[in-house]
Each structure stands twice: as structure tokens, then as C-alpha cells.
Amino acid sequence: MFACFVDHLSLWRIHLEIGYLYLSLLLFSSLFTHAVVLDSCSAATNCGPGLYCGNCPAMGKTQPICTRGQAIIPTSVINGLPFNKYTWLVTHNAFSIVDAPLLSGPQRLTYYNQEDTVTNQLMNGVRGLMLDMYDFLGDIWLCHSFRGQCFNFTAFQPAINTLREVGAFLTQNPTEIVTIIIEDYVHTPKGLTNLFTNAGLDKYWFPVSKMPKKGEDWPTVTEMVQDNNRLLVFTSVASKEAEEGIAYQWKYMLENEAGDPGVKAGSCPNRKESKPLNSKSASLFLMNYFPTYPVESDACKEHSTPLTQMVDTCYKAAGNVMPNFLAVNFYMRSDGGGVFDDMDRMNGQTLCGCSTITACQAGATFGSCKTVAVPNTSPVTNTAGSFTGSVQFARSTSTDLSPNIWPFYLFSVPLIGFLS
Numbered sequence: 001m002f003a004c005f006v007d008h009l010s011l012w013r014i015h016l017e018i019g020y021l022y023l024s025l026l027l028f029s030s031l032f033t034h035a036v037v038l039d040s041c042s043a044a045t046n047c048g049p050g051l052y053c054g055n056c057p058a059m060g061k062t063q064p065i066c067t068r069g070q071a072i073i074p075t076s077v078i079n080g081l082p083f084n085k086y087t088w089l090v091t092h093n094a095f096s097i098v099d100a101p102l103l104s105g106p107q108r109l110t111y112y113n114q115e116d117t118v119t120n121q122l123m124n125g126v127r128g129l130m131l132d133m134y135d136f137l138g139d140i141w142l143c144h145s146f147r148g149q150c151f152n153f154t155a156f157q158p159a160i161n162t163l164r165e166v167g168a169f170l171t172q173n174p175t176e177i178v179t180i181i182i183e184d185y186v187h188t189p190k191g192l193t194n195l196f197t198n199a200g201l202d203k204y205w206f207p208v209s210k211m212p213k214k215g216e217d218w219p220t221v222t223e224m225v226q227d228n229n230r231l232l233v234f235t236s237v238a239s240k241e242a243e244e245g246i247a248y249q250w251k252y253m254l255e256n257e258a259g260d261p262g263v264k265a266g267s268c269p270n271r272k273e274s275k276p277l278n279s280k281s282a283s284l285f286l287m288n289y290f291p292t293y294p295v296e297s298d299a300c301k302e303h304s305t306p307l308t309q310m311v312d313t314c315y316k317a318a319g320n321v322m323p324n325f326l327a328v329n330f331y332m333r334s335d336g337g338g339v340f341d342d343m344d345r346m347n348g349q350t351l352c353g354c355s356t357i358t359a360c361q362a363g364a365t366f367g368s369c370k371t372v373a374v375p376n377t378s379p380v381t382n383t384a385g386s387f388t389g390s391v392q393f394a395r396s397t398s399t400d401l402s403p404n405i406w407p408f409y410l411f412s413v414p415l416i417g418f419l420s
């Protein structure tokens, strides 16, 4: 009887202990482990730091999974090389943001290319911004417009607002370098000069006089940081180089075709304004990879195998030179690794001869690589350290064309060809 009681007691205690163990395991796992890339999720908070939660119906993948949301900053792994050895992530029409507030009237009729603020783009590792600037309402505005003119229904906001975001980021991140590529419709004399000065960006300005004119290497990123020359600005208007000291883009940069010709598999033709991609007379190379008409729900598909193959195509078209800038729409949309995995491969190959930058080892000889897990399935540990981004999608990943685009789409189709 007594022994039986003891038995019951100890059994009960064992149960209790197992219960405890189970509970603490549960607690531990919910507190300290997160889903990794490709794990299923219902919100970004289920996923580890730096990851989004999204699906890709365009590829038949309807269940949401954790996807990468941040780039590895290549200088955080291999530092000190000339600027033109690195590949940087660029947002095409960085300002043309879904749900951007309407500051110039009740309606905006245009296409959108991104989904988060420029500040957030920078925090997620974007290092190049394509901005379309226009004279508008006595000021300079960012507009997604046509025929070189901004209208109330194509306007986003005064450019100085976005430039101040860039300034805040450069101040808070003293070793980061940002490139701005302007599609320039500003005719006001010294308009851009005054704009950048008023935004407080002149102190970060990389002077044209230091830019290599004949395809030589750029200064190293270390020199650029030391000299505080951490903002590169390019304009599409040649005369502004002499007039305002703003670098004419295609004097320094090779570029493939933007829009549909740039996503056609198997070929990588140069943009008309650019020298041929295999020209060695310019040492920066910009690769555009986005369709003419941006569709949010298709971006995850575009950012899978087709992009990886096009990187290879453009690399070969440029005579085995890796693009320095990769410009995309909806940069965080993918079926797992997306543009971030491509960026890692590009930097890994150029900086250390490895299949991904995560296999590179600082100080090691070229081609001596660490063994790393398949990049797609490993959790992203953000090695850059100095920034964190918000990684929750603001809206459903399966959203198609924004509804307020339809009047424009239906009635202004002839104009679309002029949209840039």
C-alpha cells in the first residue's frame, strides 16, 4: 500500500518534470528560434530577423513562406577594394511607392515600382536609388510622368523630402555609400545644385574631378569613407557636368536596356545612351532587370531563375564583367532568396571567387572559400550590423495592379509608352 503510494508519487513527479521540460522547450523555441528562409509563416514576425513573409502565386506557390528581406552589405565581409569591384542593390523608381500619400490632388494615375519608404529601402541594404526629377510647382519634385513634364496626377513629393531621408541615413551610417541616379527633367538653372545643398548633402558629395574618366578603377571604399565622399550622383543630362559639376551618367557607367528588352532571356543589349557593354572605357556597369509595366504579384517570379540567368547573360555580354548595380522593382519580392541571393552570388564571385559572399573570408586568397549551407535554406544573419529594416509587407503579396491605376490604364494606354 505504502510502496504503491510512493510509486504513484514518483510517477506523478516524473510526469511533472516531463511537463516542465516540454513547457520550457516550447517557451525556449518560441523565444529564441524563428522560422528560416523557405519555412512557412503567417506573418513576418514568425520569421527570423531580416526576413519577410510572403507567397508567390505566380509560380503556383500559394502558401506564405519566410523570404529574405535584406541584403548583405559586401563591404561588411570584404572591405577596402575599389568601389567598382562591388555589386550594389538599386531600386528602380525608388520614390514610386504604393500607397504613397497624395500631396498634389485627389488621385494619382501612374505605375508603382516599390512598396516601402526610401528610409526602409536603405535600411534593408539598398545602396542605389533611381529618382525621376522634374520642375513642378516652383520646386523640384519626384514624379513618375511622361513627356518630360510632371502633372498633379503623376507627382509624388518634393525631391528634398527623399534627399533628407538619404542624408539622415548617411549621417547615421558613417561607413555606408549611396548612389543616386537621376532621370533629369530639371531645367531651372542650378536647380539640382541648390536642391542637394538645401538637403544638406553637399558634405557627402563625391566630386566629379575624382571620378575615373577612362575606365580606371574607382577610389577604394575605404578612401571614400575617409574623405566622406559617400554620395555618388549621376544625371542623364550631359551639360550639367560642366554647368553644375554633376556627373553625366553614361560617361562613367555602362547600362543595358531598361524595361522589357532588359528582361528578355538570352540577350543583354546596351541602352542607346550607353557605350557597348564590353567597352572598357567606363568602369561602372548598371544592370536593369524589370519589365516595362511593373506588376507586384509577378516580381517574385522575375526574381527567381530568370534573374539569375540574366545576371550570367549580362556578365558575359560585358566581357566577363560583373554588374556593379542591379536595379529592380519590388526588390523584396521573391520565392525565397530573390535578388538578395543573386547579389550574394555576384559579390561572392567578384570579391573572392566564391559561389556566395557568405563563403568569402576576409584576408584569404582569392578562391579560398568557407563551406556554407545552401544559401537558400540558411537563416540570414545580418552581418552588416549597423542597420535593421522593417520587414513586414504592408499589403497582401498577391495584390495585382493597384486599383487606382485602372482609369489610367483604360483611357491613357497611348501615353504609357512615354512613362519612364
Ligand SMILES: *[C@@H]1O[C@H](CO)[C@@H](O)[C@H](O)[C@H]1NC(C)=O
Pocket: 103, 104, 105, 137, 152
Ligand atoms: C496641384 O497640386 C498642388 C499642390 O497640392 C495644388 O496647390 C494645386 O492646386 C493642384 N492643381 C490642380 C490643378 O489640382
